[in-house]
Amino acid sequence: MSKLGSLVRVALRVNFGLSVFRPKALLKNKRDFWMIPLVGLGIVGVGPLIYYYLKLIKLMYTLLAPTGQTSVLLTFAILLGQFFILIFGFYYVVSAFYFSRDLEILIPLPLTPTQVMLSKFAVILTNEYLTVSFFVLPVFIAYGILAKEGPVYWVGAALTYLLLPVIPLTIVALLVVLLMRFANLGRKKDALIIVGSLVLMTGALGFQYWISRSADSSVDSRAVARVLSSSDGLVRSLGDKFPPSIWATKALAFGFKGEGPLNALFFIGLSGGLFLGLLFAAEKLFYRGLVGLSETSARRKAMSKETLAARVSAGRHPVRAIFGRELRIMNRTPIFLLNGVLSVILIPIIFVLLFNTGSGRSDAALLLVALGSKNPATAVLASAFFMALCGCLNGTASSTFSREGGQFWMSKVIPVAPRDQAKGKLLHSFGVAGLGLVAASAVIIVAFHPKAAVLAAAIAVGAVGAFFLTVLGMVIDLARPLLTWTNPQKAIKQNLNVLLAVFADLGFFFLLYFFARFLGKAGLSGPTVVAAVFGLLSLLGILSYRMLLRFADKRYPQIE
């Protein structure tokens, strides 16, 4: 096998833990049986999502069919996928290219900078395929079936899917390589990751805002007629800010006919061109940007006796000490901060931005329609669900044990009962969920101006819901903590426990929704339904809290 092939193979094996994965051993141990109900809950959560997504695609296809513009669905999926990579790709690329620990092993080996960078690029590319598959593949497949496409389409769809991440990822990678080479930011890597990610997210949101505004301002009857009368008017109006999405759509929709081959050529040509540009940058710039990266800047100054005396703590309760440790490590690790703390603030803000763009009838506004319901009970429950989800869909609780990684040995040797350690972690995770609750409340106040009583009731229900989901996330992570990571990204972003917890949360809310609807249909008044949901969530919160403490005492000694 060539050097590059061997390198990529090793990188992928490390990334997916293939060398230690033992599928045959799965569920052989009685200890793993807890996963069955959780996976079930996950299916309950993800099943309806996929069902409604497919239903939406079918509905849109039916609506678009009379205008002959069904291919806009493909543009939508391609744009969404490429946008997602553009927004979140920055810290993947920075972390993998410049801050992964295996660079210290790879650089002294007789490999070229291009080979090392390509192995990293291959890992990110593979991860992106998996990430975007959730919203791209259903569209490609549903479109192919609904349009009764032939083999050329399916081959084209596979090729488009394979090429889809290349353009946005190479753009981000080129940007990162140039930045690292010329901006001398290496030693401030934490600030670089946080600021870079925030700038890209803000830029992408601004871009989305700009598209919505420009689309909004052009809405007059003649423009609408023009868009509808042209066979690709909608495709162009959606994709003209990012032409590769139009090229990919046309290449896919037309195949070998008409404009198909030329657009395919454009799409493949730009992907290839950018990739060659990255190869050139890799050889010339990659290693130069790496110099001194393993060092971290720190001002060394002897501490005076007075300062030391002031900073030596007087003795805190162990639960408080654990809470302080969690808080500091989370807030000082950029990947944890971005995924945990910042995302609970950003998610509701994204909703606000989307809500405020356009005429107020945007998709986000429609999604949130239940929040502004005239029925107080519906408004309370919808707001509470929204708050709890905003607080809990961030992975803080469901990675709380995994985040300790190689340092978990300390938690095992210190004389603090596992239940007390779990309490400290719960305090921290629930604190982050609380931030989400506050941010979501602010969104609801700005967008829907609810009555004080409705808001107060929603916060109460949302808080107990968030508490239960926080505990649920912790239980999931405690059952199978991922402690062997070398890159913090794996502890939270690529941690299966986080994904499992998200699905379990969604599944739980689907069940809760049906429970509330059942009570409403059974003739119970609105306030009684709200009280029943509150009571149920409180009961679940208490029971799950007790279970968590007992589980921690049992599980800590078992983790080796």
Place this chain on the structure above:
Amino acid sequence: MIELRNVSKSYAKGRVKAVDNLTLAVPAGEIFGFLGPNGAGKTTTIKMIVGLLRPDAGTIAVEGFDVQREPLRSKALTTFVPDTPAVYERLTGLEYLNFIGDVYGVPKRERLDRISKWLEKFELASAVGSPIQSYSHGMKQKIVLIAALLPAPRVMVLDEPMVGLDARAAHHMKAMMREHCDAGGTLFFSTHIMEVAEKLCDRIGIIHKGRLIADGTMEDLRARNGTEQSLEHIFLELTNK
């Protein structure tokens, strides 16, 4: 006092026996050196003493408290230094020491005195306010050692503690080990440096393929092997079988 009775531990569903029926007692006031080739079972034994691993069979007690049944009481009397200083890199040295002081319940006065003393001895005072991730390997080893000394434990368990230390720090470390045991403490440590073990230890145990193949003072080992030669020579001979 550390007592291991018929302790066994295996990996890979019993196919690899890491520790095989180990019985050993280290009384208070003794520095016990634990030697053995790579993969002999040293680290596994140490991890079982501090509660990181559970033995498959046998019992381990620290100061009379069973490590499995009364883990908090045994842990409160023990501190541990692992072979690689994997510590909270995002905390500053002082934040880490404060954390250890909090969880072991060290009062402020003693905490301040001990931190000042050991920071000075290990020449870490100028770095204690910086994040641990900015430390060199040796500095990380020092901060873990200071953290292990901070609670003034009855029992210290150290896994190859000299690795990465500079000559001065290693000197202070050895002096500290002697002081600790002279004050009635117990010290169990593993090392590959035969000279250190020979000079420093009150008693030496050699483990090979999971079994304790020698245990005694330097004089005992020499007498039993009928030689006047160094520990290195005895070690090589015993572990060659």
